[in-house]
Amino acid sequence: MLERGWKVVRPFEASYHRWTVRFSHRPVHPLQPGTINVHGHLHQRPAQTVQHLNASVERLDYRPRKLGHLLSEFIAQLGNQQPGAPGQ
Numbered sequence: 001m002l003e004r005g006w007k008v009v010r011p012f013e014a015s016y017h018r019w020t021v022r023f024s025h026r027p028v029h030p031l032q033p034g035t036i037n038v039h040g041h042l043h044q045r046p047a048q049t050v051q052h053l054n055a056s057v058e059r060l061d062y063r064p065r066k067l068g069h070l071l072s073e074f075i076a077q078l079g080n081q082q083p084g085a086p087g088q
Contacts (some may be wrong), residue, residue, distance in 0.1 A: 019034060027041070
């Protein structure tokens with residue numbers, strides 16, 4: 001990609017509702033408390049931990065999703081866990 005003029009940014013992270021959201025192709029290990037890893041690569045297989053969000057098209061029923069909605073749903077599924085809480 002670099003040879004074709006693409007700029008590669010690593011790590012690619014953003015903040016969302018007090019969470020750090022790290023984007024990657026493959027799941028990232030280990031993750032710090034309070035971090036969600038949005039990744040692909042695993043295709044139809046489920047995410048590996050509660051901090052991983054597998055956003056492969058197979059997991060999203062081949063439909064585009066707004067990132068904010070996807071993250072909000074994911075965080076809601078975590079329940080009462082707060083960023084950095086034990087058990088994440």
